[in-house]
Amino acid sequence: KQEVTQIPAALSVPEGENLVLNCSFTDSAIYNLQWFRQDPGKGLTSLLLIQSSQREQTSGRLNASLDKSSGRSTLYIAASQPGDSATYLCAVTNSGGGADGLTFGKGTHLIIQP
């Protein structure tokens, strides 16, 4: 059974710092990996999707990498801003076309101090 772990569970940094969020998964037979953010009481917003054949994806100040063989992904946030404060969730789609849905980590709760 796929398990996804995110470290750290919480992180507080001053504005302007670059930071890295980590995600690991136990079964490397994945279809893709997605990073989401969730604001309090809200739904999820997709940030980046990395297909299993890709190594990284970039969107603005965000860069996500994927090392499928080692079961790891990182989300790099450059020049953090208070508006980046949210919970960041990592999710994998297992091989088989996602018939068993996304498997999520518990998330990293990020606070950017002004």
Add this chain to the structure above:
Amino acid sequence: KAGVTQTPRYLIKTRGQQVTLSCSPISGHRSVSWYQQTPGQGLQFLFEYFSETQRNKGNFPGRFSGRQFSNSRSEMNVSTLELGDSALYLCASSRSPGVSTDTQYFGPGTRLTVL
């Protein structure tokens, strides 16, 4: 283009009652998935529908059921509510399942409180 909509946004029910939640996917999206989010368990997959057929179901009891209509709108039903069913229920839509580039778009969720 309108996002995923979920109704109602908030619900308060008592134990033993049943509840129906609704999800309207993004126009053109035919796949709808449901997830339960609780502080203890995090996000857990409930089921996915495509072309009015349930593709798979997560590890939840039979009290949890769903369906999808011909216009891709979906409903989920929980019967005989228990206190532990209190959660945020999220719906996600995508164009179709099994596409590795297909991002899932989530709705704002329905917050269910069981008293």
